[in-house]
Amino acid sequence: MTATTLNGQVDPPQNIKARKGREANKAQGIRRFKWTVLSPFLALMAFILVPALLLQVFFSFFQFSIFDAGDSDSFMAYFEASEFVGLDLFIDVFRDNRFGAAIIRSLLFATGATLGCFVFGFGLALLMYRPFRGQALYYIFFILPMLTVPIVIAYTGEMILYQNGPLNDILSRLSGLRVEAQFLYKKEVALTTIMALEIWNWTPFSFIIMMAGLAALPKEPQEAAKILGASKWRIFWEIQVPLLRPVIMLALILRFLEAMAEFPKTWSLLQGGPGSATETIPVYIFLTTWQYFDISYGAALSYVVLVLMMGIVMAGIYLLRREKKSLDEMYMAKPSEG
């Protein structure tokens, strides 16, 4: 029994209980909200992605080919037709020179495309971030490639790069010679050509975020540096670049990750050819699984790539989080009044 004193004061224990009540209710409400919101997402993960991952693991340890299952359409037939092979498939993967080459090709492709997009995007942004006549018009044109469907880019690219196409024509006119370059069907240049298409496609991405980054830079430090006698070059390297570092990292990391997964252009133009000149990781997995129907080997390959990519993605995310954190510290609002 809690006592109520004459002047209406209530015993402390009861107050504390009441107070805890509101806080606890709030916390409980937020928790309920959180799980209500997350549940459809988690359900999808559980019913779609988790079974897929489990199947992936299964088939990379059990040798299976679509031909072994015969005509049976039953799901179980897959399992019955599979044979446990332990780590054999993984051993094959690590011995597979073609796979090794695909990894190197993908890394080359992604690195080249990323740097290309970044250099062009950043360069254009530096030329454009201060207002000038025609800025809006240039901006509209410069973002167009990003708004074009990749497969459309592939086919349009083919029309332009075709041996009797306009690019060779333009080169002929400029040089006075009859240029008949094969941009697509020559082993030595095919990957570079795809890379050029990728750069054309995604330079707008780097351009847009570098523009936004440059526009958001505080003016005062730059003006202060100018008054202190710093040259444009110094201001660029000592003030703009360090302040832009998070955005630069973002432009590089995101682009690299997406370039590692590039498939539509590479596949629809060259299917990995000529020879295996454009056989990147996604193309090799695609061929293995969907052309040679070697589901199990494809699964083992995929599994290795999944782990590899998870590693790269996590490293990328780690770097992004670090940048975000340093940015938060830099822009940390002063502790609130009072």
Added chain:
Amino acid sequence: MSMTMTQKRNVFSVFRYFVLTIWLLIVAFPIFWMVSTSFKPDREWFSWPPVYITENATLQNYLTVWTDFNEYSTNEETKELGQYTQSLQRPWEALGNSTLIAGIATLLAVLFGSVLAYGVSRHQILSEKRMFQLLMLRMVPPIVLIAPISLWYRQIGLLDSIPGLVILYFLTSLPYAVWMSKSFIDEVPREMEHAAEILGASRWRTIWEVVLPLVRSGLVATFLFILILTWSEYLLALLLSKTDVLTLPIELSKYQGSTEGRVYGRQAALSVGITIPLVFVGLLIRKHLARGFSFGMVRR
């Protein structure tokens, strides 16, 4: 011999226009070529020297890919493929599917993503770490999971179905939906909500009357941004649907695969059709594009 400020500025200005115009040509040429080819008659597709602007402009390519596609399939060059090709080209169905699939998946992603983003912005229901981990849904290449997904889809009846694609598009666009809508929600000052609250508005009332109207245009931008990504998707659509449920990128790819010779004019005509909505949408939200990609790294 040193230059004055004005001279320096003029030199820079000329240099800028020069470089920008070169890039403009590089950007514009493929688009120009696509449009120009789409109006060329058959004989000019491969002629040497190439025809830049045709004098015999025709709508035949458009008519063929959008209305007479059955006739196209029985052309001389493809006749031997017979019945099989008859049913290959289904542009209107593909347009309908693309609109439906991209539309529904995007709508779901934005609805769900913005509610989640509100929770993150106001109550930190996901930590910053989890928010970044969410990016994995987008960043791990889908090719590594698509084979088991297709087996599993086949088992549960989602293969070659609209919901099947919607689910995967929803999952892969979610990171963008959450991050982008959060950037808009973060901009609504908390004091604004407090003001509504102390004036007697309930939680939902505050969201409905104060928060939502203020982020509405941001959510529309988020929707259109994700629409661009889902509309162009190729790999998942190719492997998980292509027979019954066809989307526009796949419809286009069929012109590439169906014949020995290339049909540039037809491809170009279809390409123009696929691209126009995206360009329109993209230009509409051009001011917000940077947000979609910036993941909180650009501070205003």
Added chain:
Amino acid sequence: MSRIELTNLRKEYGNVVAVNDLNLTIEDGEFIVLVGPSGCGKTTTLRMIAGFEDPTAGEIRLDGSIVNDLEPRDRDLGMVFQSHALFPHKNVADNIVFGLRMQKVGKEEQRRKMHEVAELVRISHLLAKMPGQCSGGESQRIALARTLVTEPSNFLLDEPLSSLDAKLRRELRAECDRLHEQLQKTFVYVTHDQEEAMTLADRIVVMDAGEIVQMGSPIDIYSNPVSYFVADFFGNPAMNLIEGEFVQNGSAEFRSDSFTVSLPEKYKDISPGKGTFGIRPENVQVSKANGGDTRNIGLVEPLGKDTLLYFETAAERPFVAIVEGTESHSSGEPVELSFPGDNMFLFDGTGDRIRA
């Protein structure tokens, strides 16, 4: 009748104590001002009264009943925010009736009250505008109107004028005063501006580091500060505060590098040691050099009615005296300064006031 009581109110953020066991009773109809430097806990206190922050411990009562567990909207409060927090997508009229709509007041009644309150704060001509089209001062009036119209028993004002320029501030300060006169409701006003506190408050609550340092009427706070902190915080120009030491040398004296002051009779038992001598600039008496301890005037700053005289001292802060009006002093002129014993303030080494 509406009375706000805070009992042992405490707020911690992690291991930072923002408000430390605060006890305060605010009487019905009182205009109380919480004042102090940034981070002193005044805004946190206000936000706990409003219900936007949960206290870590202690209780808040309105009219005798504990409201810790009530949502902000159930506490019968009105609040005006630093950023005004007007709804930018609603026009001024809709902003004002928002609270009435939430209370499900009839349409006719809404209109009547809106016009009444618009009249009261003189914004009738703005009703059709959007907040974005209004100036800072107008926005603040609108924010006031939006709060007034719901007729709460208590008004909480969180630095409402800090985003305005000096002239507008004075103008709106007068407006706040007038409204309080007219409405006779309880006003709890938070500011870091001592001048606002002095001119508005019935009672000032000075806070520092989460605790109440002194409470009292503006005159009381000004003429009877309990510590170095309060003495330094109130008054413009600030009180002259000279660090030095007290010595017993036959009689009690204060000594520093620049000044030696003999203390009046009532301080004769002062204990020797480090301390601070304080005198308000208006209490410094300036006279023509007359064979005593002379010093030269540094800067002369005429304010119109008064003139400020600055003297260089060994300390960082110059010593300031105010002399009336047009009395002609010029820079470099030698003068003598004297300090009336009744107006001296002495503080010990810890900053506490030494009383006779």
